[in-house]
Amino acid sequence: MENWKFALNSIMGHKMRSFLTMLGIIIGVASVVLIMALGQGLKNGISDQINKEQKNLNVYFKTAADKKAEENPNYYYEEDSSSKAPILQEAWVEKAAKDTEGVSGYYITNSTTSEVSYGKKKVKGVNITGINRTYLAIKKFKIIAGRSFEASDYSQFSRIIMLESDLAKKLFGRSQAALNKVVALSGKSYLVVGVYKDPNAGSSAYGMVSGGNAIMTNSQVASEFGAKEVDQIYFHINDVSQANKIGKAVGQELTRLSGTKDGFYENYNMDAIIEQANQIASMYTLAFGVIAAISLLVGGIGVMNIMLVSVTERTREIGLRKALGATRGKILSQFLIESVVLTILGGLIGLGLAYLAVSALTPILKEQQIIPEVSVQVVLISLVFSAFVGIVFGLLPANKASKLDPIEALRYE
16 A cells, blocks of 8 residues: 555656656557547448348349359350340239248339439439339338329329439428429439438448439339339348348249249348458458557557656665665565556546547547447456556566665665
8 A cells, every 4th residue: 555655646746747658658548449449330330231221132133154153263154145134023022022921011123323403503423213112111211391202103104203302402402492393314304292311311322422312213214214114122121130031032932933944033141241341340440459559559668768767766765765674575566556557547548538539529420320439348458458558668667676775775866
């Protein structure tokens, strides 16, 4: 207890020097914790985003030749008309959804990209998604102005369009102002009947940066933009843990219903993408973490240097203590405790700064589906590592102090 008192008195007696000694530790711990928090937030964001997408299983056609080429990279084949995907009917997709356990719904889409203009205002590279009648019920987009598509819009090939709120603001300034306006796409006119809000607009879920997003009936996109009426197929599930099992089952059912002989339908397995994305995130976290850890090393060297100076300054004090009966072990533990207290205090301040930085960054990064997370494990490791740095870099000065000859120390000026 006496050694702790000596250590704390020494630190408090030289506040500025103690703070400057801790500065390297503070920066190192704050950097490591912040980088680990960002790395974990990136992993969680990727996992959450993909898990959301996995609720909508993307099923696609693969030829037998495609399968052989995947299994054997040296396999070569010439694609012919017999290996083409069958022309899908929505009735098959609907039946496969009803007959497969674990599937709660489906939707189909097609798509194109076009410039959308209104008067002199133009937005290039807009994603136009053609949707069927079940799409909006599953996606649960919020209609913030106007209406969604009706059954008659599909049967009559109505020239209507719905704009995502960000696109509506670019063209009209506000969502409500877009209603009943006529916009132009590739020289054709379309009436804006509604404006919706897509929470994923502009995120990685779209796979690319675009000028905006809009939706039309898939029948209209097929008839006027030369796309397939049924291009992408999605089956909605509630239990993501069963995604691969349900995807395989629904793929087999769709293969049977389509009657294809030279290929099959299967779901797009996201597990490999999750693993790859997490590996990349881990690599970046590790690389930046090592760089940040170097500052801890530098901070530790700073602690050692200051402690050596402290030993020199307190030579007479050490000599007096040893003359009064202080053992080498007590002198050693006194300086070790002082070193450890310095690094732990620096670690605690660094943790506090990291928390403040995480709190400030969270609202900004949340829009990119990245929520930084400081785990208890990282906090404990940081504090333990700070104490370890104090022991390692305090050992040399403490050992030097404990070996001082009391007579020589008392004579020191």
